[in-house]
Amino acid sequence: MGIVEKIQQIEDELARTQKNKATEYHIGLLKGKLARYRAQLLEPTPGGSSGGGQGFEVSKSGDARIALIGFPSVGKSSLLSKITKTKSEVAQYSFTTLTSVPGVLEYNGAELQILDLPGIIGGASEGKGRGRQVIASAKTADLILMVLDATKGPNQREILEQELESVGIRLNKTPPNIYYKQKTTGGIKVSSTAPPKYLDEKQIASILRDYRVHNADVLIRDENVTVDDFIDVLNAQHIAYIPCLYAYNKIDAVSLEEVDRLARLPDTVVMSCHLELGLDVLIERIWDDLKLLRIYTKRKGEPPSFDDALVVRSNSTIENVCDRIHRSIKDQFKYALVWGASAKHNPQKCGLSHHVADEDVVSILTK
Numbered sequence: 001m002g003i004v005e006k007i008q009q010i011e012d013e014l015a016r017t018q019k020n021k022a023t024e025y026h027i028g029l030l031k032g033k034l035a036r037y038r039a040q041l042l043e044p045t046p047g048g049s050s051g052g053g054q055g056f057e058v059s060k061s062g063d064a065r066i067a068l069i070g071f072p073s074v075g076k077s078s079l080l081s082k083i084t085k086t087k088s089e090v091a092q093y094s095f096t097t098l099t100s101v102p103g104v105l106e107y108n109g110a111e112l113q114i115l116d117l118p119g120i121i122g123g124a125s126e127g128k129g130r131g132r133q134v135i136a137s138a139k140t141a142d143l144i145l146m147v148l149d150a151t152k153g154p155n156q157r158e159i160l161e162q163e164l165e166s167v168g169i170r171l172n173k174t175p176p177n178i179y180y181k182q183k184t185t186g187g188i189k190v191s192s193t194a195p196p197k198y199l200d201e202k203q204i205a206s207i208l209r210d211y212r213v214h215n216a217d218v219l220i221r222d223e224n225v226t227v228d229d230f231i232d233v234l235n236a237q238h239i240a241y242i243p244c245l246y247a248y249n250k251i252d253a254v255s256l257e258e259v260d261r262l263a264r265l266p267d268t269v270v271m272s273c274h275l276e277l278g279l280d281v282l283i284e285r286i287w288d289d290l291k292l293l294r295i296y297t298k299r300k301g302e303p304p305s306f307d308d309a310l311v312v313r314s315n316s317t318i319e320n321v322c323d324r325i326h327r328s329i330k331d332q333f334k335y336a337l338v339w340g341a342s343a344k345h346n347p348q349k350c351g352l353s354h355h356v357a358d359e360d361v362v363s364i365l366t367k
């Protein structure tokens, strides 16, 4: 039996099994197996890549990558053509776009790579259409922009969320607060800061047995973690936590009441590529969700370079800023002077580990 069949079998069994106290452990075990097989399905096969396909993978460039994910003909290519200089073919028929088409959006001094992708449908993760390649691209994104058709019902969104979920993409979620370490001796040790409400030691032990792990430390730091969270931690190298922004296109074709309803959904923007409505707000939201930081550098005795920001990721330190300026500057680093939101006083004298904030001004002093 191939992996796809095994996955199908477990999914069928999960669907058949009633959820109650007596089946809880069995369901947890099935979910654990399912995650393992799905991870195998995504492993590159020898002699070929799992997602790639000829000419499909586009190298990452710029400060962040945004993947356009959606059903066919929702307007992904229309959007790319509106917000970047790249033209991607637009047409009424489905599957117009057959490969990934990158465009660049310059915003706040940053270069954002926007990846137009073929449309996907239910079953994409199991290889329907270009599904596997599209999903592999989505997994490399810093932000997923899920493009939806406002004239269609909520189904598309649910189907896409499930497809992404099944390949280990977690949308708008932070990693579960579970410490897990495999060991060579000592058996399974489970501890928690507060007793978990939806998970117990017996269940953890049985899943670990199924994963052939006999020695490990597990520390649960959040009482709300579920068995799915624990399985994610076990499969951590296959799980990607990616922010997602939902963009409903074609609002020119629905009622004002419907536009208003959609606009109130969480993590959602509404737009019309045809009428060029909502595109500015969309771009602002993309920027906010990426949580990129603009750093202005300043040479001694000169004003800061306000028209030429260095763009770094959230949680960056002075060390990351140094790396962006020049590979070798760290070796001569003495200290940094920082003005702005991250500084306790202006300027603050800081070391390499100081965390910078958006629009800080930084002076690097070298030996």
Ligand SMILES: Nc1nc2c(ncn2[C@@H]2O[C@H](COP(=O)(O)OP(=O)(O)OP(=O)(O)O)[C@@H](O)[C@H]2O)c(=O)[nH]1
Pocket (backbone or CB within 6 Å): 070, 071, 072, 073, 074, 075, 076, 077, 078, 079, 089, 090, 091, 092, 093, 094, 095, 096, 097, 098, 117, 118, 119, 120, 249, 250, 251, 252, 253, 271, 272, 273, 274, 275
């Ligand atoms: N009414 C309306 N139609 C739109 C809008 N944006 C795009 N369309 C139309 O929707 C159709 C599909 O647009 P595309 O940009 O090709 O959609 P896509 O998502 O890239 O499609 P695939 O590449 O086939 O997956 C075209 O006929 C567009 O003219 C919009 O804002 N309003």
Ligand SMILES: [K+]
Pocket (backbone or CB within 6 Å): 072, 073, 074, 090, 091, 092, 093, 094, 095, 096, 097
């Ligand atoms: K199309």
Ligand SMILES: [Mg+2]
Pocket (backbone or CB within 6 Å): 076, 077, 078, 088, 089, 090, 096, 097, 116, 117, 118, 119
């Ligand atoms: Mg397209």
